[in-house]
Amino acid sequence: RDTLWLQLTLLLILAFVFSLIGVYGARMINIGTTSIITAIFFMDKHFVPGNILEGALWMTLGCGIYMLVFFISYKLRPYKLIQQMLGEHIIEVARFLNTRSKFYQKGVGETELMNVLIREQVAIREQQENLREIILKTNVSADKFSNRNRGLLLMFVETIDLFELIMTSQQDYRQLHSAFDNTHILSYFGKYIRMMADELEHIGLAVQSGKAALPKRDLDVWCNKGSGMFCHLRKEKMNDDNVEDFIMLRQIR
Secondary structure (H helix, E strand, C coil), X not given: CCCHHHHHHHHHHHHHHHHHHHHHCHHHHHHHHHHHHHHHHHHCCCCCCCCHHHHHHHHHHHHHHHHHHHHHHHHHCCCHHHHHHHHHHHXXXXXXXXXXXXXXXXXXXXXXXXXXXXXXXXXXXHHHHHHHHHHHHCCCCCCCCCHHHHHHHHHHHHHHHHHHHHHCCCCCHHHHXXXXXXXXXXXXXXXXXXXXXXXXXXXXXXXXXXXXCCCCCCHHHHHHHHHHHHHHHHHHHCCCCCHHHHHHHHHHC
């Protein structure tokens, strides 16, 4: 702890070793990063004062207890980890959808929203990789496990499809606002998308708790109302000059 060159050498060795274990997946990368941060804390007397061996012993004891509890719970309920991670993944997709709904508000900063979406997209992709890794390593397949596990697996596949659908629903928002800001249809569509995001977050929380997700509102009523608004607006406003604008608006509907 008092020798700078020794600390630097140890950090280089740890960084090299823990970068190699990254080939085993994103979870191992997270473990390696946490290990390096822990080593840095132990090297600093201000973070870990006193006897370093005693501190390392307590750290090892805490890690051992955590691993014991984890393995016991995993053996008793092997699907629980996937259930918790899947629920968190659904909640993140709901937040991503809620962010997309803000594009339909007046005067919103498109560049700032795109930066937020990129950060959320990266987090969701990492969650998907972690879930795939756990599902493959735990052999969760439709042939080997219960109806609960088959349901979780199908839910994961459906969530990936939903996320890809949200990703490909990009529109020319500036053109839409230029054409329809004098109406209320864009704000209504944004409100409807936020309600869908709220329902999706409710489903994610229900998955984590292991309970049935009862709908909070009837989205079909709101969807039919939006379709009616679109048809009424198209009948009144559409002409040869704004056909493309209504095509974009119909893709949202």
